[in-house]
Amino acid sequence: MxxxxxxxxxxxxxxxxxxxxxxxxxxRKVIEVETIKNTLRGLINRIMSEGSLYSRDxxxxxxxxxxxxxxxxxxxxxxxxxxxxxxxxxxxxxxxxMRFERRISAAFKDIPGGQILGATYDYTHRLLxxxxxxxxxxxxxxxxxxxxxxxxxxxxxxxxSLPKVVDYLRKEGLMAKIKEDDTEPLDVTRKSxxxxxxxxxxxxxxxxxxxxxxTALGYAAIRGYGILHPTVGELRVGCVPVFIDYPLDDxxxxxxxxxxxxxxxxxxxxxxxHIREKEYGAQDLEFFLGYGLCFGQNETKAIxxxxxxYCLEKGPAGTPVSDEEFVLMHIDSVEAxxxxxxxxLPHYVTFQSKLDRVRKTRKGEKGx
Numbered sequence: 329m330x331x332x333x334x335x336x337x338x339x340x341x342x343x344x345x346x347x348x349x350x351x352x353x354x355x356r357k358v359i360e361v362e363t364i365k366n367t368l369r370g371l372i373n374r375i376m377s378e379g380s381l382y383s384r385d386x387x388x389x390x391x392x393x394x395x396x397x398x399x400x401x402x403x404x405x406x407x408x409x410x411x412x413x414x415x416x417x418x419x420x421x422x423x424x425x426m427r428f429e430r431r432i433s434a435a436f437k438d439i440p441g442g443q444i445l446g447a448t449y450d451y452t453h454r455l456l457x458x459x460x461x462x463x464x465x466x467x468x469x470x471x472x473x474x475x476x477x478x479x480x481x482x483x484x485x486x487x488x489s490l491p492k493v494v495d496y497l498r499k500e501g502l503m504a505k506i507k508e509d510d511t512e513p514l515d516v517t518r519k520s521x522x523x524x525x526x527x528x529x530x531x532x533x534x535x536x537x538x539x540x541x542x543t544a545l546g547y548a549a550i551r552g553y554g555i556l557h558p559t560v561g562e563l564r565v566g567c568v569p570v571f572i573d574y575p576l577d578d579x580x581x582x583x584x585x586x587x588x589x590x591x592x593x594x595x596x597x598x599x600x601x602h603i604r605e606k607e608y609g610a611q612d613l614e615f616f617l618g619y620g621l622c623f624g625q626n627e628t629k630a631i632x633x634x635x636x637x638y639c640l641e642k643g644p645a646g647t648p649v650s651d652e653e654f655v656l657m658h659i660d661s662v663e664a665x666x667x668x669x670x671x672x673l674p675h676y677v678t679f680q681s682k683l684d685r686v687r688k689t690r691k692g693e694k695g696x
Contacts, residue, residue: 352395364388373592373624374398378661379405380517380536382591382623399538399665406662414518416572419585423568423595423621425489430565430625433493435599439562441490446565447625493562494597494617503615523653530640530652534633535622537659545659546632549639549649556643558598558618558635565594565625594627596620598634600642616642 365372365388375387379402386405394400430446433439445451497503513528521529534542550556571585598618603611618638620630636655643650658664 359392361385361388361392364391369625371396371398373622373626374539374629375401375405377623377626377629378402378536378538379409381405381409399661402538402661403665409517416575418588419571419573419582421568421570421591421593423564423593424492426564426566426568426593426595427590428490428564428566429592431490431562432560433562434560435562436493436496439493448627492597494599497561497599497615502613503617521656525652525656527641530656531619531621531637533656533660534620534636537629537633538661538664539626539629541659541661541664542629542636543632545649545655546635549635549643549647556600556635556639558600558638560631561597561599561617563594563596563627563631565592565627567592592624594620594622594625594630596627596630596634598631598638600638602642 365384368388368391371391372384372387375390375398376382376384378398379387379390381387386408387401390401390404390408393404428441428444428446430448431439431441431444433443437443494503498505511528513532514526516529516532521533525533550558567590569590570588572588573580574584574586577584596619598620599615600618602614602616604614606612616638618634618636618641620633620635620637622630622633636649639647639649640652640655648654
């Protein structure tokens, strides 16, 4: 049996692209970008996080173009992001000034400000709702009117500036106080990742990592490959203000900073117990912190990110999830998709070379 290299060219590629468009349009239905933005909240948040670009409009457009494929949408968003000029870096975003939509703690039942359940699927029955087949705009309007009339808060939540749960542990001496580090963070979008990586690089790579990959490795860490069982000290979902320094003044004064808007984020601080050996064989319990922060409401990923942050910072050596090169190089959606997908590209020459070697070897074995 002979092998013939497949021949193709511009016409075949153009036909493939036309076929791709046909697959998207053959149902003769068009979904508006605005509809995607307002109905696929979870996917929008995921794509913004993995695409490292906070724009619900562009994330919705990428989802439409990618036909709902997250890896394709992320690729599109990052490609567009790379064309944008970097005009300013924001000042440090302070999550203590978060306008809360949700705030829970698995470590303490009673926390100042209370537990705020917010919008979550955690307490719903995971049963298919067949009534959604019959959902009509008039029904939606009626339900919204009733909900808004009965809602105690109209518009933005009045809650803000609630203290962090971990601050109470620090006051009790159960957590080490963190020394402030004002070192300017490295930008992974401007500099290739090198090892050992700076913590700022690790956190950036984790936060834009593929949600499934980050969750899988975080799950591996607590399931047995890292011998960990953390507790979520605090999980916050809400909007935080973003400021930039006044561009015409080099003083970088906080008073002169300009407010440019707010972004919705999910922040998680996870507690890891640690036995500290003291003098004369005594032992003491303290807690270390794992940190996670993602665009949008993206709770599972933020928790998994906090687990991996701890593993890479203080986790037990010798486990895969404590190896920063293993973790950081395998969670990036664009990198992973690109490398795996390249297997679809022509490998005619290398494969033919392997076939030739096999044929020569077999001929040699047969003494031909």
